[in-house]
Amino acid sequence: MNRRKFFRNGALTAVGASIFTPFETVRASDLESEWKRKKAKNIILLVSDGMSTGTLNMADLYLSRKTGKGSNWLNLYRENKVNRALMDMASANSMVTDSAAASSSWGGGARINNGGINYGVNGEQHLPIWQKFKSAGKKTGCVTTVPITHATPAGFCVNEKSRNDQASIAEKYLEHGFDVLMGGGNEYFDAEKRKDKKDMYRAFANKGYVVARSRQEMMTAPAHQQILGVFSDNGLAYTKDRESNKELMENIPSLAEMTQKAIENLSDSPKGFTLQVEAGKVDWAAHANDIAGLLYDQVAFDEAVQVAMDFAEKDGDTLVIITTDHGNANPGLIYGKNANDNFDTVQNYKHTNEWILNSIGKETSVSNLKERVEFANGFALTDEEAKTLLSYYTSLKPKDGWYNPRNLPFNALAEIQKKHTSVGWISMQHSADYVELAMYGPGSELLNPFIKNTDLHFLMLEAAEVENNF
Structure with a gap:
C-alpha cells in the first residue's frame, strides 16, 4: 500500500492554519520527515465527547488561572507540536450528529443515520476499524467514563442496529475478544441486572480476562493480560464528585489511570495496538448544563491526553x-465586569449540580437547599431561587437535558449559577460545530486542515499501513 496516496492526492480543501505563535521547541514540522519514513505501529485516539469549543477554551482558562500553565491540549498548539484541523461531523440524516453516528463514521468509514452503530442507511454493515486492526494482529482496547457499552466505544468495535441495545453490545465485545474494556455499565454485565440473567463477568473470566470491579483491582491486575474493568452501574x-469523596477516590479510577493501565496492558503486542479513550461524561455534563461536571471532567480528559503524549513521545511509533x-x-464565558472573578469561583466548587439536585426531595426545606448549594458552590441562593428549584419536586415539569431520569431541574440551577460564574449555555443539546482535531506522530503529516469525519477512518488505516480490503 502507498500509505501517503489517500491524503496527498485527496481533494480535501485547506481552510486555515493555527492561530497560535509557535514557541522554540520540538515542532511537528521538525519531525515530519522522520514520520514520513515510519508507519504508526500504535494509535491512541482520545475523544472528549460532546466538547464544544467553549469547553476546550474554558478548561484552558481555568488551568491557566489556577496553575499558570494552561491545558495540555492547547499547549500542544502553543508549542506547535501537532498538526491541527477542523472536522465536519455530520451524520447521514442530519447536520447535527449523535455519538453513535459520529463514532461509526470513524469506526466504519461511512456516514450513517443517528442512532445506529455501523449500520448503513440501506441496512448494510460496515466493518468496524478495531476489528480490522485486530485482524492485522494488533491488540485493541477502549476506556471511557460512561458505560463501556455506550455509543462511542461501540462505534469502533461492533455493529448494532440500535445504540440502546447495550446488553447485546457487551456480548459482541466478548465474541470479538477486544483486549482492554474499561468504564461503567455494570447493568449490562451483571446477571442480577441483565434481563436475560446472563453472567457476562463469568463469561469474560472463562475466556481468560481479568475482571476488575474496583480501582485497586485494576491497578494490581497483571500487565499484558486481557482486562474487563467495570466500576459503576x-x-x-463525575471527577469533581469523585475528588470530594474518599470512597469514590479509592474505588473508581480516573480516566488518566485507566489510560495508563490500558497502555500497559496493550503495549507488549509485537504488531502494536489501538486504543480509544473517551471522556464520555463531558457530554452528559453539557446536556445538564452542569459547569462543575463539565469543567472538571474536561480537565480529567486533559490529564489522559498527557498520559498518551508521554507514551508517544518516548515510544516514537505512536500516532496520537x-x-x-x-x-x-455551546457553553462559554460571557462578557461582564466581574467575568474574571466570577469564573474563578468555579475553582472552589466542591460538587456538581447532579450531586446537589439528586439529594433533594419533596421534604427538602428552603433552608436545607440553601445550605447544600452554599456548601457545594460557595454562594447563597435567595429564598425565591430555592423555592423555584423545589417547585420541580412537587409537580411534574418538562425534562431538562438527556441522561436525566428523575427530571431534575438542571437548566434552572444553571441559570441561577450563571450570575455567579459568568458561564452561559445556548441549549441542552448537541450542535453542528466543526470540531477540533489534533495529531502527533507517524501519520499526522497526512492530515489536511479541513476533513470529513469518515476521512479519519481511512487516515488511521493509511498511517498504520493496514490494507482496507476487508
Missing part, C-alpha cells in the same frame, strides 16, 4: 489523535 462519578465527536450546549 451506569456512568462513572485528539478530538471530539460534536459540540453540545
